[in-house]
Amino acid sequence: MTTTATTIAPALFVKMILDRWDASIANCDTLLNSLSDETLQKEIAPGKNRGIYLLGHLIAVHDDLLVLLDMGEKLYPELNEPFIKSPDKTVQQLPAVSELRSFWVQQSQAIKQKFDNLKPEEWFEKHTAVNAEDFEKEPHRNKLNIVVTRTSHLQYHLGQLRLLK
């Protein structure tokens, strides 16, 4: 094993990934603050998902992220059914947009705190959906990679929510 190949500190790499996550969350905050509750009830394009659905979906997916990272229980387990298992416009009773906004803000703060508490090396430990045997062969299936893929997911839906402007 050469030492030149190992001079990059894990902290640097973790910063790259968490900076991108933080920036995506901040962009989503700014966008949500610029959209009225009424606008969020609209479809992003004719016949497509509504803003409220995408917001609920993001919160539900980020709740899953907490579980995958072994950072505790879901904050809003009741959102799984209407915003992940069910497509938009098939569930009668959804939370109010104002309630989802408050969930979003509280969840983002909780996630930030938990992220800040993890040491750089701990980000390279296995996430909860991979077993120890597979992880030995596939060490990229670590906690940090969950943040990489969920940032991609957030950006995907951010591009869609942006159409409500």
Place this chain on the structure above:
Amino acid sequence: MTTTATTIAPALFVKMILDRWDASIANCDTLLNSLSDETLQKEIAPGKNRGIYLLGHLIAVHDDLLVLLDMGEKLYPELNEPFIKSPDKTVQQLPAVSELRSFWVQQSQAIKQKFDNLKPEEWFEKHTAVNAEDFEKEPHRNKLNIVVTRTSHLQYHLGQLRLLK
């Protein structure tokens, strides 16, 4: 400096990021192949960008990526004006969708080849838009980080292109 903190190989970081890039490109390929030229001429939502514009925009941005990574000249410099500097529906003459499709495929292959040729450590060198002095203070402004941010950008527009389905 503790050694326990530096046992993570740069190759592992690089794989995590390039896997996400490759998967995003592959998702975009699949989506483009499922959309007709006629559909790509449509707006993603009423009054918003057309599919053809987003496709041209992605190619132009990925051309910039080659320059930022010091991987050579742009392949299609003529796309900068109509697809980055100008908003959609303001330029009279755009390339045909069929031509853009072919650019996209050729460019993705060229990028993949160049990415494969870079050694893991080289990804942590500075990109061309940061000077040596700033880079010393901000080592996260490296080549790999360009791929991180451009993958986010691709995902953002992928979420939009998806609405044409």
